[in-house]
Amino acid sequence: MFLTTKLANGVSLHIRQTSQFKTVNFAFKFSRPLTVQDAAERAVLANVLQHSNAKFPKSAAFRSYLDDLYGTVLYFDSAKRGDLLKVLLNIETVNDEYLSKGDVLNKVIDLIKTVIFEPNFENGQFVSSIVEREKEMVKQRIESVFDDKTRYAHQRLSQILRPNHPASISANGTIETVDQITAESLTKAYQTMIDEDQIDIYVVGDVDVEAIKSQLQSALQFSDRDVKKPENPTTELKAEKEYTKETQDMKQGKLHIGYSTPIFFGDEDFPKMQVFNGIFGGYAHSKLFMNVRERESLAYYASSSYSSHYGLIYVVSGIEPSKEKKATEVIAEQLEAMKNGEISDLELAQTRAMLKNNLKEALDLARGQIDIFDQYKDFNEAFSIDTWTKRWDEVTKEDIQKVASQVKLEAIYFLCGKEDSQDANN
Incomplete structure (x- = not known):
């Protein structure tokens, strides 16, 4: 699917040549082990890099230049996947083949070099006023969850299921950790990202593979690095409260x-868990x-999701507070039905589809x-x-029954109105 080239130790370039799209897409993924402090720093860093650089210190001028490049889209973001924290740089630009005068790709590659290696520094570090502004933006994002x-x-x-674990760490960090960030500390975080992170660079489009490889190798002078791996938890993973x-x-x-569930992303039984979740609450x-929503009318919505990197399954539902007990019982009944092998041919066929x-x-x-590709590239086989x-297609009802029997209830969390607290379940 992708042709992979090693640019340096810990830095890989993945190119997919395809005429499927009229655009050329680039993606840069900087990865390191997830911690609360790093999450806060990377969230602010992504915001700061998004809006300015050495060539375009003002956001308006930067956006105007992107517009001049036939509406090239360029944005930074931060995210987590499993126990890894990622800073993402995504670019989508027009393919020169569709232009009467084509030199956009060269300019975009030059701009990529700028936004990565030439940040908007003042006296050797990020501008304090910009850092403070973007800290406020990240704090607002954190507060918006409430x-x-x-x-x-x-x-x-x-947080209850896996306290002090990557599963409960926000990709934005916390208000407290964001508050501690300074222009100096953010500059160090940036340098760490450039010098130490694992980097995966992706290119998708109708491109000349050797030419684009040569251009990127020349423009992106990343040094060798020893990539840090996440540490395995030393304590037993269990919920704080039931x-x-x-x-x-x-x-x-x-x-x-x-x-x-003891089944994680990449395990042999992973496809079976995907089918299990689809039948349980995924669709x-x-x-x-x-049953919870349609037959019993207990919920405005009810669904499940399988967080395969953490071995967790989340059931979410919006209910009338007075129906908490009944809704909990009916949800439990659906899992029990699957453990008993009560799975129809139609449920299985629809989930596969x-x-x-x-x-x-x-x-x-x-x-x-x-x-x-980024998710599946570490498998021992090509995707x-x-x-x-x-x-x-090979997953059977017996397979689903077997993986369902390994699913264990760990914690129930109920959020309701203050006036409903006394009346719920009465």
Whole structure:
């Protein structure tokens, strides 16, 4: 799918030559082990790099130049995947083949070099006023979670399920860690990212592979690095509490439930867990949706997600607070049904079809191709649609029953209105 070239120790270039798109897409992924402090620093760093650099210290001039490059899109972001923290630089630009005067690609590669290696420094470090401004933006992003009760409930459940663990660390850090950032500390974080992070560079488009490889090798002078690997937890992973109820000023109740599974991303049984989650609560035909929401009318919504890097399954539902007990019981019944092998041919067929469709839809986008390859590149085999389609097709009801029997309830978190706290479940 991608042709991979090593640019330096810990730095890889992945190119996919395809006429599928009229644009050329670049993606840079800087990765390091996830910590709260690094998350805060990288979130602010992504914001700072997004808006200015040495050639374009003013955001307006930078955006105007991108517009002149036929609307080239360039943006930074930070995210986490498993126990890794990533700073992402994504670029999408027009292919010169479709222009009467084509020199956009060279200018974009030169701009990539600028935004990575030539930040907007003042006296050898980031500009303090810009750092403070972007710190406020990240803090607002962190605080906004409180206003979105579904996201807040998910965050609280994660903190209860896996305290002081990557599963419960926000990709934005905390208000406290953001507050501690200075222009000097952010400059050090930037230098660490450039010099020490694992770097994966992706190119997708109708390009001359050897030419683009040569251009990027020349423009991107990354040094060798010894990539740091995440440390394995030394303590037993278990939930802080089995049941937690909290109250806020709100109407709808948020019932979130966390389960654990010994099956992780990349394990032999991983495809079986994907099918399990699809039938359990992943899609509109799932047991949670059809029974908790449709048959029993207990929830405004009910679904599950499989966090394969952490071995966790999250069930989320929005309910009337008075229906908490009944909703909890019916959710538990759906898992028990799967443990008993109560899986229909239709549920299995629909889930396989949805998994295949989701994969095909993702691969219809250049960004989707990059993200999928980036996830699966560490497997011992090359990724292909046929391989994964075959694996899902081979999953049997007995396989699903077996993996369901390994799913363990760990924690229930219920968020409701203060006026509902006394009346709930009465």
